[in-house]
Amino acid sequence: MTPEQRLADVFVALAGCTTDGPPDVAGTLEVLAHGSPSLLGVGAAAVVFAPDEYEAAQVAGSDPSVSRLEHDAVGWREGPGNDCRRTRTPPTQAALDGRSARQRWPHYAPRALGLGYARVVALPLRGHTGISGALVLFSHARQSVLTPGTLTLGQSMADFTAVTLERAREADRSRTLAAQLELALSSRIVIEQAKGVLAARLEMTVDDAFALLRTHARSRQRLVSVVAREVVEGHADPGLTGE
């Protein structure tokens, strides 16, 4: 396979075309983490996705040791991925054995050196609503400094991923809100239907039927809509329906 074909495959996978329905967050992170090393000529890659401060960051790495490193980096608040998410500084390639790296990242730098990496750079995931994470690239000592062309390609992959991730999150949010609305509206319908069923069975008014339904549900600490559905579907507590 030519490099161009490999690149095209990664973009197709990042667009979510290889999965059914809207893309999911975890799968998209895996595609980027595993596709980056060979395409960009680096030793390893990891993606950190932290779209807002209230949700736990999600991490994927091209191998388990960099996954663990970036996972710990979130807790330490260290490393280039953390810096580029927080300070929005332009990406710079840092030497892990340099003084500034050891000072800024007292836990991160020694661990990364121990894994056999000499340089590290983080590219921001830039979506419609801002920076939502970072693509972190690790190079071995024998690999030279990454060229501007490589960094531009890496940034394109990171930007493309960021937009896909936003779509995935937006679809999740919409699904949740629409499901809540549907549940609220269909509960009202089934409660009205149950009032009619009980009123017919027990020969009472619909208002009295509702009072009975509510009292029955409350005394058993169950939702009125759940009991109502049982009444409508004909498998309610016989004590309620007078059967």
Add this chain to the structure above:
Amino acid sequence: MNPQGHEEALGLAAVALGRAARALERAERAEAAADHHELLAAKPGREFHARIAATHRRSAACHRSSASLQEAFARRTAEWTPGQGAEPRFMTGVAEACGTDSAALTLVDSGRNQLAVAVSDEQSRAAQELEYVLGEGPSRDAASAHRPVHASGPAIETRWPGYGRALASLGITSVAAVPLGTAAGCIGALAVFDPRPVLAEPADLAAVAEALTRIVLLGPDADPDLYGGTDHRATVQQAAGMLSARLGCPVDDALALIKARAFAGELSLDAVSLRILRGDPELD
């Protein structure tokens, strides 16, 4: 004049004004973010900022549009004198924004079954009931195909034979509907009847539908009940439950019987339902 009714109306108007103010704040924040990203987009290699700016502009437009719907409702409600004329409806302002007097909102479940409707006037109520009774029409098509629908004149009857004939008898000659779409699917449709040709560009309708979906029906400040204006067809559902118990049939079959009875007898669903609730035996 009913002083208690007046106080309640003023209370609703205050709630609507609060929602309008919050929507305007959100619109301004989105516009500031869009301005910021447009500046950044001017630099070469920073084109992605233009996309971010466009997203913020679209959100801002939705917030502004929902703010003017809330303001229109607040104004009507504050000016209304209880006992004189019908109580103001949120949908009246929606219809106005779409360039018509008659607009109807239909909410559907994931199986495309109608869950609730909200209408601006008697004409849109009658049109929406036709769609519910006959099971065909523009809102249903817009929601299931997830695309806009438009038909006028004889084309209405060609497309929906039963619905079209009945719609013509209401004096309606043109109808358009757009889906209420989200990133994950569709929650219903917005339909307008006899829109004034100059105002009702399809784009206007889509913009109102987007503001309704994102701000008024879903989201942090949503009120899908539209200040009590959403019709859950309580009487019809009660009658369906009652009929199903009397006939020993599933509630969906009872509902279909009520619809058939209304259609055959040229009665409203409410009229048929009230007879059932009163115990009239004709349907049993």
